[in-house]
Amino acid sequence: MIIQKEITLRARSRGFHLITDEVLNKLPEIKEVSKGILHVFIKHTSTSLSINENADPSVRRDMETYFNRAVPEKDAHYYEHTLEGTDDMTSHIKVTIIGSSVTIPVTNGRLNLGTWQGIYLCEHRNYGGAREIVVTLYGE
Amino acid sequence: MIIQKEITLRARSRGFHLITDEVLNKLPEIKEVSKGILHVFIKHTSTSLSINENADPSVRRDMETYFNRAVPEKDAHYYEHTLEGTDDMTSHIKVTIIGSSVTIPVTNGRLNLGTWQGIYLCEHRNYGGAREIVVTLYGE
Amino acid sequence: MIIQKEITLRARSRGFHLITDEVLNKLPEIKEVSKGILHVFIKHTSTSLSINENADPSVRRDMETYFNRAVPEKDAHYYEHTLEGTDDMTSHIKVTIIGSSVTIPVTNGRLNLGTWQGIYLCEHRNYGGAREIVVTLYGE
Numbered sequence: 485m486i487i488q489k490e491i492t493l494r495a496r497s498r499g500f501h502l503i504t505d506e507v508l509n510k511l512p513e514i515k516e517v518s519k520g521i522l523h524v525f526i527k528h529t530s531t532s533l534s535i536n537e538n539a540d541p542s543v544r545r546d547m548e549t550y551f552n553r554a555v556p557e558k559d560a561h562y563y564e565h566t567l568e569g570t571d572d573m574t575s576h577i578k579v580t581i582i583g584s585s586v587t588i589p590v591t592n593g594r595l596n597l598g599t600w601q602g603i604y605l606c607e608h609r610n611y612g613g614a615r616e617i618v619v620t621l622y623g624e
Numbered sequence: 625m626i627i628q629k630e631i632t633l634r635a636r637s638r639g640f641h642l643i644t645d646e647v648l649n650k651l652p653e654i655k656e657v658s659k660g661i662l663h664v665f666i667k668h669t670s671t672s673l674s675i676n677e678n679a680d681p682s683v684r685r686d687m688e689t690y691f692n693r694a695v696p697e698k699d700a701h702y703y704e705h706t707l708e709g710t711d712d713m714t715s716h717i718k719v720t721i722i723g724s725s726v727t728i729p730v731t732n733g734r735l736n737l738g739t740w741q742g743i744y745l746c747e748h749r750n751y752g753g754a755r756e757i758v759v760t761l762y763g764e
Numbered sequence: 765m766i767i768q769k770e771i772t773l774r775a776r777s778r779g780f781h782l783i784t785d786e787v788l789n790k791l792p793e794i795k796e797v798s799k800g801i802l803h804v805f806i807k808h809t810s811t812s813l814s815i816n817e818n819a820d821p822s823v824r825r826d827m828e829t830y831f832n833r834a835v836p837e838k839d840a841h842y843y844e845h846t847l848e849g850t851d852d853m854t855s856h857i858k859v860t861i862i863g864s865s866v867t868i869p870v871t872n873g874r875l876n877l878g879t880w881q882g883i884y885l886c887e888h889r890n891y892g893g894a895r896e897i898v899v900t901l902y903g904e
Binding site for chain 2 (some may be wrong): 803807835842844857859865900
Binding site for chain 3 (some may be wrong): 486488513523525526527528529554555559562564565573576577579580581583584585587600616618620622
């Protein structure tokens with residue numbers, strides 16, 4: 485069984501955001517999968533996906549702090565690709581570090597995540613707008 | 625064909641460790657797959673998975689050196705999420721950089737890795753304990 | 765349906781390169797897949813794969829600039845694994861940051877990428893030579 489659909493996620497502010505519930509709400513078919521995989525792919529080059537801590541909002545804020553220090557906009561003078569603003573090339577870099585998709589096991593109709601894991605949308609642009617993802621669920 | 629199982633990996637010290645053999649020992653079914661994919665997912669937010677050099681232990685030590693410099697614990701004052709110690713938020717950050725799963729082709733009953741590739745468990749906590757992974761093998 | 769093949773990519777210079785067309789030219793079977801997934805895996809520990817901006821070559825040059833600053837060869841004295849040159853351990857580190865594979869949804873016979881997305885081969889060695897990838901296409 486393969487289920488695939490495109491989902492438009494509501495716009496988020498710059499930063500790291502939990503989207504597990506928003507994804508699952510659009511995917512009731514997951515209940516029919518006893519064992520399989522969910523692939524979540526984001527169709528943008530300034531926004532990335534990750535799996536991380538789902539409980540304490542300070543973790544998501546600290547992620548934003550870290551990545552802004554690791555890929556600083558004040559270093560824009562090192563880059564050629566600057567026409568779209570200082571948050572553009574830095575966003576592309578963060579995407580290549582973090583990644584454009586996550587793949588998660590599905591077991592007995594549920595995502596088989598650890599207790600403390602959730603799906604992060606990492607919005608690297610100041611004004612990113614709504615974002616498109618493609619979810620592909622395959623299994624039996 | 626889909627085979628899925630949860631495996632408890634023995635505790636490792638902080639650092640980068642080869643786990644290819646420990647995973648394969650728990651997965652004799654791989655011999656039955658002529659072409660497919662193996663997905664390995666770790667159910668923790670302080671430990672990551674990667675594919676890298678399988679021969680020289682100094683590569684794994686240098687990885688630990690690099691990531692401790694790139695995500696330094698002495699920067700803990702930049703973070704809010706510090707209650708669990710200076711190795712906690714830095715571990716979450718390393719997980720988002722490195723990733724929570726790896727996906728590897730399976731060909732003729734074996735992982736189709738390059739000669740020098742192996743699966744790394746990257747233990748970022750000082751005392752991480754045993755770790756749970758979910759392996760999903762699908763193919764024909 | 766599962767299609768799997770090994771492809772030798774022509775040698776590229778050190779840096780970030782778009783390989784979407786070279787991969788698709790070797791995979792005409794993708795036209796037969798109405799929904800599925802393409803997994804692309806690179807069998808080397810000094811070269812990585814990513815998804816990023818497909819239009820402006822300056823983005824790929826800025827990626828090279830960034831990663832050379834984030835993982836500098838002048839820091840070779842921090843590392844033990846230096847026998848193969850200053851571009852060797854730094855290449856392994858970049859691979860663990862960026863990753864050894866990408867997974868992309870396939871829809872109606874085409875890669876379901878965003879308008880601005882393409883597949884990057886990230887060649888981290890000065891003289892990397894031809895590179896082997898394994899593509900696994902599964903779907904219906």
